[in-house]
Amino acid sequence: MASTLRVDTAIYGVAMMIDRLLGFFLLPLLTRAILPADYGAWTQTAVAAGLLVPLTLFGSSTAIVRYFSTAASARVRMRFFAQIGAVALMLLVLFATLGSSFARPLAAFVYGESGRDNLISVLLVLLAADATTEFSVAWLRAAGRIGAVAAALVSRSLVRYGVVLVLVGSLPTALMNWFGYYAAVQFALALVVLAATFWALRRSPLSSEPVQPPRFRELLAFSAPLVVLSLFASLNSVSDRFILVQLLGLDGVAVYAAAVSLCTIPAVFYSVLGFTLFPVLARHWQAGRIEEAARLMTLTLRVFLFLCVPVAVLLAIGGHWVLPLLTTGAYSASPMVFTLLGVSVSAAGSYQILLYALLLDGRSRQVLGLAVLATAINLALNLWLATRWGVVGAAFAAAASNLVMVGVSARLIRRVLYWNFPWSGIWAIACRACVAALPLAVPLIWVVPSLPLLLVAFALSGGAYLALDWHSSDSITRKTLGQ
Numbered sequence: 318m319a320s321t322l323r324v325d326t327a328i329y330g331v332a333m334m335i336d337r338l339l340g341f342f343l344l345p346l347l348t349r350a351i352l353p354a355d356y357g358a359w360t361q362t363a364v365a366a367g368l369l370v371p372l373t374l375f376g377s378s379t380a381i382v383r384y385f386s387t388a389a390s391a392r393v394r395m396r397f398f399a400q401i402g403a404v405a406l407m408l409l410v411l412f413a414t415l416g417s418s419f420a421r422p423l424a425a426f427v428y429g430e431s432g433r434d435n436l437i438s439v440l441l442v443l444l445a446a447d448a449t450t451e452f453s454v455a456w457l458r459a460a461g462r463i464g465a466v467a468a469a470l471v472s473r474s475l476v477r478y479g480v481v482l483v484l485v486g487s488l489p490t491a492l493m494n495w496f497g498y499y500a501a502v503q504f505a506l507a508l509v510v511l512a513a514t515f516w517a518l519r520r521s522p523l524s525s526e527p528v529q530p531p532r533f534r535e536l537l538a539f540s541a542p543l544v545v546l547s548l549f550a551s552l553n554s555v556s557d558r559f560i561l562v563q564l565l566g567l568d569g570v571a572v573y574a575a576a577v578s579l580c581t582i583p584a585v586f587y588s589v590l591g592f593t594l595f596p597v598l599a600r601h602w603q604a605g606r607i608e609e610a611a612r613l614m615t616l617t618l619r620v621f622l623f624l625c626v627p628v629a630v631l632l633a634i635g636g637h638w639v640l641p642l643l644t645t646g647a648y649s650a651s652p653m654v655f656t657l658l659g660v661s662v663s664a665a666g667s668y669q670i671l672l673y674a675l676l677l678d679g680r681s682r683q684v685l686g687l688a689v690l691a692t693a694i695n696l697a698l699n700l701w702l703a704t705r706w707g708v709v710g711a712a713f714a715a716a717a718s719n720l721v722m723v724g725v726s727a728r729l730i731r732r733v734l735y736w737n738f739p740w741s742g743i744w745a746i747a748c749r750a751c752v753a754a755l756p757l758a759v760p761l762i763w764v765v766p767s768l769p770l771l772l773v774a775f776a777l778s779g780g781a782y783l784a785l786d787w788h789s790s791d792s793i794t795r796k797t798l799g800q
Contacts, residue, residue, distance in 0.1 A: 339478040344579075346481065346482070349644070354571065357567030361427050361562060370451055372548060373409050373444065375404055375537070376543030376544040377452070379676070380539050383539065384459075385460070391518060409448060416440070429566055442503075445507070449508065453511050456518060469510045484499060549685070550688050552695075552696075560703050561707070575650075576654050579639065579655075581662055583659075618670050619746075626747055630754050631775055633659050634652075634757050654709055658716070664719035694718045694721055698717055749782055753778045
């Protein structure tokens, strides 16, 4: 099981790394080819579509992995594939109807101005594409076809980058001249992935003994709280965008979105670890191997923070230099923004890993209450601080709300597992990350850095960090490599 998890994690990790690298190259292309207001509209469209995806799928992504990660026949999978897909299609039609009918007020909420109502149709197409892809990926993930998932995600990333490169080119152009074509290609690719998933589920049933499938009503009952949970979790992560767009307009949101895009690079570590971890935890839980599940969750949390914290520290030190070098001088944010966003990403990933134990134990109400609390704190802090400090206030609100989620969820887990938060290991990670960051911090005192200089400093800091960990008595690098 450990070797399988390691291989699946590596495969999915490569796919996610390709996706993030392409997104990294897409950031300077977009910020140079379109106006900041158009870039802000681009990011707001993506955020709004992402907010609606869990509602469109009715929380079924988690339910699919929860109920079908164990053995199931092709016939059972195809039956639920059709039933869940029908529910998602009906909800998609409902949202498309409402969005088209109330395009002007919806545009005023999403973009801060009603003149962008022509983007609502593009938003709906992107919603359809994202929901279709996530639905397909959930089934492939449950079937253990991580290689197919990786292929689908890499294909989407390559098509996304290639289409933008072809449509935008090197000359400045208005967003509406090409955004609709971009969304149409994304939806076409999503349909191809859906057809491939359908074929894979029919052709490749698991060879293990089949288990009793759930009733469809039971599956919907499991998913219903997750819909509300997903909504509040999404609101907790993106509510600052909708508040900032009303306060600062699309130009201000563009700067904040670009900083978030850079600072959420470490989120790829959680995405990779959590994607392969949850199905394995579900199998351990159903088999009664609770202690093994707790051990695996603790190790995963430490590995995530081992990877995330040093990147967050480096971005806190050099992010305010890197962002204008990657984009233009119009995209400038203070070091405090990058520091707070780094804390937010580290806390958000930690919370998501802890969340799995509560979900598997059936404590969906507690998880939902936690998400509602975090969202309320985030909204209150944003309304209070963002109006005074702009993007710094929004970043502080994100960090504070996610830290609350980590603290409360850690206490709740102690009612489920014999488990303690690995404080000593995390403090060691933080200290090594700060010491290793000195090769980056020292040059910034004396010179205004160029991008090559920053990349060299990043590389030196990363090498120092790995060396410090390798020679420690509790090396995470050696544990991850199986040594």
